Amino acid sequence: LYALLENPQEKPEIRQLAWTVLLKRCFVDPAAGSNSLLQFADRFKDEPERRIDILKILIGRRKAAGDMQTLAVVQQDIGEDDMKLAAVADKADDITRAISYAQEADSYFQPALQYYRSKSPDDQDQFTSLLLEQRMDALLMSRQYAKAADFAADAISKNPGNQDSMGRKIRDEVDRLRNRGRVFFMGQAGNIGTVYLERGDWKFLQIGETR
Numbered sequence: 001l002y003a004l005l006e007n008p009q010e011k012p013e014i015r016q017l018a019w020t021v022l023l024k025r026c027f028v029d030p031a032a033g034s035n036s037l038l039q040f041a042d043r044f045k046d047e048p049e050r051r052i053d054i055l056k057i058l059i060g061r062r063k064a065a066g067d068m069q070t071l072a073v074v075q076q077d078i079g080e081d082d083m084k085l086a087a088v089a090d091k092a093d094d095i096t097r098a099i100s101y102a103q104e105a106d107s108y109f110q111p112a113l114q115y116y117r118s119k120s121p122d123d124q125d126q127f128t129s130l131l132l133e134q135r136m137d138a139l140l141m142s143r144q145y146a147k148a149a150d151f152a153a154d155a156i157s158k159n160p161g162n163q164d165s166m167g168r169k170i171r172d173e174v175d176r177l178r179n180r181g182r183v184f185f186m187g188q189a190g191n192i193g194t195v196y197l198e199r200g201d202w203k204f205l206q207i208g209e210t211r
Contacts, residue, residue, distance in 0.1 A: 102142035
């Protein structure tokens with residue numbers, strides 16, 4: 001089936017049928033071990049949507065097994081693939097799809113981050129640091145600016161060392177929107193910058209800076 005799926009000479013409908021059988025019958029079969037699913041998922045690194053479908057099956061198995069560490073890894077992998085899809089959609093100016101993918105990414109980054117924070121509450125772990133940035137990217141890409149501001153403030157309160165990464169992410173988003181003509185006012189009031197953004201309605205983001 002995999003050979004059919006990857007054969008560029010095969011008809012598209014045959015290749016799609018091969019994928020459907022793999023996904024709906026082979027991958028969900030209990031005889032297909034978790035390691036086999038991971039190996040298959042890695043074959044689709046250049047096809048994020050299909051890789052996500054496989055990893056979602058693995059999510060259910062890791063939850064049932066109580067394997068929270070592997071669960072967090074898989075959740076992070078799904079979030080990363082969702083963000084790849086969001087970036088492609090955003091580049092094509094398909095904002096609706098970009099937001100949808102980024103929202104799903106956040107729904108996977110958040111529990112993964114909670115797991116690593118349970119092991120390292122002060123955000124000193126390298127996995128936690130990476131997930132902080134990844135979740136911030138997802139919140140900003142999905143235009144959840146108020147939630148992003150709260151998330152950044154919480155991260156900085158847990159570890160002041162997070163200020164650089166959180167501030168950089170927000171500045172990059174402001175620059176990205178400005179370059180697309182979507183930031184129409186930026187004001188400074190002491191050490192608080194208020195950025196007004198327009199995406200169909202009025203939104204604002206207050207960027208706090210610890211002095």
